[in-house]
Amino acid sequence: MRIAIGNDHAAVELKEQILAYVQELGHDADNYGTDTLESCDYPEYGEKVARAVAEGRADCGILICGTGVGISIAANKVKGIRAAVCSDTATARLTKEHNNANIIAFGARIVGAELAKEIVKAYLDAEFLGGRHEKRLALIDELEERERK
Numbered sequence: 242m243r244i245a246i247g248n249d250h251a252a253v254e255l256k257e258q259i260l261a262y263v264q265e266l267g268h269d270a271d272n273y274g275t276d277t278l279e280s281c282d283y284p285e286y287g288e289k290v291a292r293a294v295a296e297g298r299a300d301c302g303i304l305i306c307g308t309g310v311g312i313s314i315a316a317n318k319v320k321g322i323r324a325a326v327c328s329d330t331a332t333a334r335l336t337k338e339h340n341n342a343n344i345i346a347f348g349a350r351i352v353g354a355e356l357a358k359e360i361v362k363a364y365l366d367a368e369f370l371g372g373r374h375e376k377r378l379a380l381i382d383e384l385e386e387r388e389r390k
């Protein structure tokens with residue numbers, strides 16, 4: 242899988258750990274995040290990863306900021322993006338199985354590196370279940386279309 246990873250200044254170290262981890266798992270990873278601790282604006286990185294996923298340059302994305310919240314809100318403004326903040330492995334699995342999330346996000350100030358790796362693995366190992374969930378995703382797409390008019 243090709244994975245787009247992005248982060249702000251709050252998550253540089255965790256980004257490096259997660260980048261190395263997904264490569265260890267055998268995936269290709271592209272770094273769209275900042276690599277310095279200088280204060281920056283998370284919407285820029287949320288957008289970069291979201292566009293990479295929406296345009297098919299990546300199969301899925303991982304976003305990390307202080308909480309995972311701001312950067313996921315920004316990513317969700319890009320058409321077709323379903324970014325979910327996950328602070329536990331059950332949510333990470335379920336957001337792929339039920340919501341077919343194409344980006345997961347978490348907070349470097351919220352989860353430790355080991356839990357973050359488990360969250361990433363739970364998400365990457367899971368598969369969208371389809372079925373009744375398809376209809377709900379179609380409703381989200383419809384909502385998105387209505388909002389754009």
Ligand code: RB5
Nearest residue numbers: 251306307308310311312
């Ligand atoms: C940066 O201080 C912080 O606001 C950001 O990383 C993130 O937590 C926002 O949601």
